[in-house]
Amino acid sequence: xDVLTLKSKDKxxxxxxxxxxxxxGDIRLIPLNVCKISKFLKISIKEFLEKYTDKLEYNKLEIxxxxxxxxxxxxxxxxxxxxxxxxxxxxxxxxxxxxxxxNLKRDYFYNSGQCVLDNAKEIxxxxxxxxxxxxxxxxxxxxxxxxxxxxxxxxxxxxxPSNKNNxxxxxxxxxxxxxxxxxxxxxxxxxxxxxMRKVEKQIKLMLNVK
Numbered sequence: 001x002d003v004l005t006l007k008s009k010d011k012x013x014x015x016x017x018x019x020x021x022x023x024x025g026d027i028r029l030i031p032l033n034v035c036k037i038s039k040f041l042k043i044s045i046k047e048f049l050e051k052y053t054d055k056l057e058y059n060k061l062e063i064x065x066x067x068x069x070x071x072x073x074x075x076x077x078x079x080x081x082x083x084x085x086x087x088x089x090x091x092x093x094x095x096x097x098x099x100x101x102x103n104l105k106r107d108y109f110y111n112s113g114q115c116v117l118d119n120a121k122e123i124x125x126x127x128x129x130x131x132x133x134x135x136x137x138x139x140x141x142x143x144x145x146x147x148x149x150x151x152x153x154x155x156x157x158x159x160x161p162s163n164k165n166n167x168x169x170x171x172x173x174x175x176x177x178x179x180x181x182x183x184x185x186x187x188x189x190x191x192x193x194x195x196m197r198k199v200e201k202q203i204k205l206m207l208n209v210k
Contacts, residue, residue, distance in 0.1 A: 003102055004109045006126040013120035020097045021077040025067035027093050030146040031192045035181050036089040045179050060157045060170055061150060061177060088133050092143050095135045104144060142189050149196045156203050173199045
């Protein structure tokens with residue numbers, strides 16, 4: 001399978017077939033997504049989290065968009081208009097589909113082949129990822145910071161016994177990471193970084209790590 005770069009051309013297009021929005025339940029959100037989508041839907045963060053997301057049980061401190069019905073359709077898919085209802089602020093995982101990052105830092109991808117578009121014109125990977133909204137270029141750095149943080153946090157939390165007090169503490173971490181934001185401010189990325197640092201310090205205290 002060929003590795004694609006931002007300059008590579010491939011057959012990438014959307015025919016509104018909805019196949020990328022069914023059999024989901026695996027679309028992960030970072031805190032910035034939670035803030036952006038909540039603002040877009042004009043609802044509070046708490047309402048968004050309760051109505052549209054689930055905790056990822058096997059990975060502490062991660063959440064996913066809910067999947068509904070027999071086909072496990074993404075809860076934010078607009079059936080009437082046959083399209084994503086949050087296209088302008090959709091998560092990075094959705095932005096990249098059907099591309100899968102092979103090395104996100106270097107912008108290396110491979111085409112998963114989940115969209116069969118024999119008649120589609122070839123376009124550059126950069127144009128596919130950034131389009132009109134430039135979600136990829138604007139959010140890549142903070143996404144990488146989140147991935148690095150969550151991998152570290154998961155490894156450290158796995159060392160902690162699953163007793164009542166520790167589980168309560170992890171619930172508090174969820175609130176810090178995903179709820180403690182002022183949506184009226186424009187520094188959402190900075191707020192997210194500050195919240196990650198707060199949780200990092202608290203995890204280290206739990207493990208008595210300096």
